Amino acid sequence: MKNILKAVTLCAVIGVAACQGAAAQPIRVGFAAEPYPPFASPDASGNWEGWEVDFMKAICAEAKLDCVITPVAWDGIIPALTANKIDMIIGSMSITAERLQTIDFSDKYYNSPSAIVGLKGEQFGSTPETLKGKVIGVQVATRHQAYANKYFGEAGATVKGYPTQDEHNNDLVSGRIDAVQSDFLAINDFLKSEQGAACCDLKGTVKDEPEILGFGKGVGLRKGETELKGKINAAIKAIRANGTYDTFSKKYFDFDIYGG
Template structure:
């Protein structure tokens, strides 16, 4: 499956190398439903996909998608393999050292998912001796390593979230720290999620977890930033963000405070 994804990504790189002015290439890690994933027909779908297309329409741009692993998104952007990161990436000061961002578009809390009857708590003391899975290169990885690892918690990083869910089911990890919407749609709402649930309240650390999700832009690419920021204002004003949030994240307030 990974080789198939690699060949697909390479093919997309080649296809998009001929993009003309007025086109935009999004970089995406497509194994993180309900934000971005592929359906049974092999088509990209999810909140970020629909919103990204709406933003392109508002900006009068033709959009394409380049798939890669989450931890390769920033290197891929700086190497000009695509023009913007659209993959549920939170805006943090650490990431700002490498890339620029559009304005924040939406915000999703992060929570632990584990056995409903585990008795675990989302605290250093409550997780001591436990093994927690995280997406490699994510803010959840940074949070877990900063707040929990030094207190006797083992943090395991995965190339994609589906690998973490598989290990959770097999008992190789005790819980996974994810965006709450991804935990609900990608695992808890599925048959294999029976007996699992959210552990405690959302974790908090604005310095690590960021000010909201936006699109990553290359340093100094002011033209793309301005174009996308203007389009984001349009889709916020016409209710597109609210409508898509209700579709993909029912009951979750995604507004940027």
Template sequence: MKKFALYSLFAMASFSSLAHAESVLSFGVDPTFPPFESKTANGNLVGFDIDLGNAICQHLKMKCVWVETAYDSIIPALDAKKFDAVLSAMSINEKRKAQVDFSDMLYNTPSVLVAKKGSNLQPTVDSLKGKTIGVAQGTTQEAYAKGEWQGKGVDVVSYQNQDFVNQDLISGRVDATLTDSATATAGFLNTPQGKDFAFSGKPLTDTHYLGEGAAIALRKGDADRVKMINSALAQMHKDGTYQMLEKKYFTFDVYNKKP
């Protein structure tokens, strides 16, 4: 018990010293994944991840700084110390675990195929042969589509971000897109441009490619900052902050171990 108490005091002192040494917590973000992160017409960052990050900083009594970075280069930018952590709907998978350390899980939503209503496309090789599927660069959906479909008669095209994918989906240059279900539901499908599109087939939950939920990514070995962020997340679940923010953006539970 004494050892545990001493460890707890040491951990708390470690969090405190880190917070005081660095009064700013900077997050890398690619604001092209509503409702997790996007920009308003006047350039303000908004979304579930933005609110979560700001709440984490508030609990830690630190100032939040957001650094906009393209998703496909966000881990190299983290390693280059352009910011402290990535808070941008990043899924946890084995490949990324080898590159970064993760906080506790933030949320867990499945991936879905989005296509024209009535297309009856399924997220399978047999259904997608001869079709063109758009994906956002650097995403787990891109990894899945290239790993499971490309080279088997399915043309997988990568785009800089999901907004560009959606534009080509509307114009008919791609037949479907593989994307996050919450992003599709609260984002593209909830717009006038997305009214003729819908989920096509069953959601995908392949953990090898698509991960085990989303979390905050930090540089390898940044253990103190991981513990500090996890302590804030635990407090947010305990005091209801997380649940309040979740209800602001979703009508369903996004904090679940199995989507």
């Protein structure tokens, strides 16, 4: 990675034509292989689109990095980063104390609470007391799974893990589980769909605990990649300041996704 960044810097000094070979290797950006609308999903032709795809394009353009999307199964995405199979992660990954033991993060680029969604007509909320005895679906290897295990599982709920959000949503629609815990912005997109609007509603957001739920979403980076981290942080700050961030965000959201 350091060699790639040195090559990019060299090209800026001596000209692209003089160093095309040196800068040919792109930055491999790890995205979760499964759809996660409205953040990232492949279209019918296999081309990725969504808010985080636009975000990636914006920061890579600002930082003058040649970035390519590299889909990786979510539960293997951090190992892929540490094994040098990808160079950074853009996947709505929360900045948590546990993850910071293994990888580094950029500054926050958006934030969203964790929410509980259940079948319409079911009277429960988003607290351990109201979810006692319920079966709650979560995506594995997420902050939601860690939170649900600690607060809902220990209070008498059954926490069931799924490889993807789509799978736990489908089980919720079918009545095989009582509720799901997920990122509010992502699950809100499901609730706006024909299927989600017909079956389910928001029961509430869970009590915040940053040590588990994180300090916002950041770009995942290998430890020691200080030059790349600096470029990404500067790019995030720049697109926030010059209006690019707001411009592409308005295509997906009618509020400021950056959050508190």
